[in-house]
Amino acid sequence: MTIFVPDTRRDGMLLPTLALFGSQISVNLGAAVAKNLFPVIGVEGITAFRVGFSALILLAIFRPWRSPLKRRDVFNLVIYGAVMGLMNLLIYRAFQRIPIGIAVAIEVTGPLLVALLSSRRPRDIASCALAVFGLYLLLPINSAAGRLDPVGVAYAFGAAACWALYIVFGKRASSIAGGQGVALGMLVASLFIVPLGVAYTDASSITPHVLVIGLVIAVLSSAVPYCLEMLALRGLPQGLYGMFSSAAPAVTAIAGLLILGEHLTGTQWMAIACIVLASATCAMSARSS
DSSP states (O other), rough: OOOOOHHHHHHHTHHHHHHHHHHHHHHHHHHHHHHHHHHHHHHHHHHHHHHHHHHHHHHHOOOOOOOOOOOOHHHHHHHHHHHHHHHHHHHHHHHHHHHHHHHHHHHHHHHHHHHHHHHHHHHHHHHHHHHHHHHHHSTTTTTOOOOHHHHHHHHHHHHHHHHHHHHHHHHHHHTSTTTTHHHHOOOOOHHHHHHHHHHHHHHGGGOOHHHHHHHHIIIIIIIIIHHHHHHHHHHOHHHHHHHHHHHHHHHHHHHHIIIIOOOOHHHHHHHHHHHHHHHHHHHHHHHHO
16 A cells, blocks of 8 residues: 655645644544543553554554665664653653643643754744743642642653654654654654553453554554654744644643543643643744744
């Protein structure tokens, strides 16, 4: 089966922007479904399902072995895959302890840092400052913030560091055409995440029902969004990708509210609104330039 991947450079920024937001919707629906399964097989088991099934799906679709890799691409793919797997594990650990909308709001400090380092325009710097203020409203350092598990917050910041590296090395790996990069990256991630999941999961808890849900999580949380993100990374500047990604907490918080019943305080919603506004401001800045 031949997969056609559009040339996003020719199509401008519209297609990669839509791909990025489509990725956010898919990954957050998958995260909300996954959190319901944590008590059954644990965080490591869910992460192994997500990464392992995604690797199999992407390898079957893109068949990356058909094209030889250049030597310089191997290093980028190894780092890209490693941080992808670790990012999945850390953010799921955060989801286990704190609301998913807040976890993702903390996680976007990674893309925000990349955006700030990639741009010197005052408007973009102001957008980053607004998003940082939103994060301040979310964290326990602010007296109006709700009580958060500090370990969950630490996991979310660890995922943020992985997301920043994911953007940098994903941008480099995106030069590999035809989905080869994301398929091989997911294979690398599965090589250490799947054995970890096997070690931590009770085999008796793996039922056909759990396997089906695991496959759904893999499709929603990894296979679909990572393909869309590869399109986005090919067509968007690195800093702009990071700022657009800051809209993720709003999508995640809505998914958490509708699917998991995770109600946030007024201050927390205000914080998420600041992050979304920062992303919109950067989008208008990019269009005007």
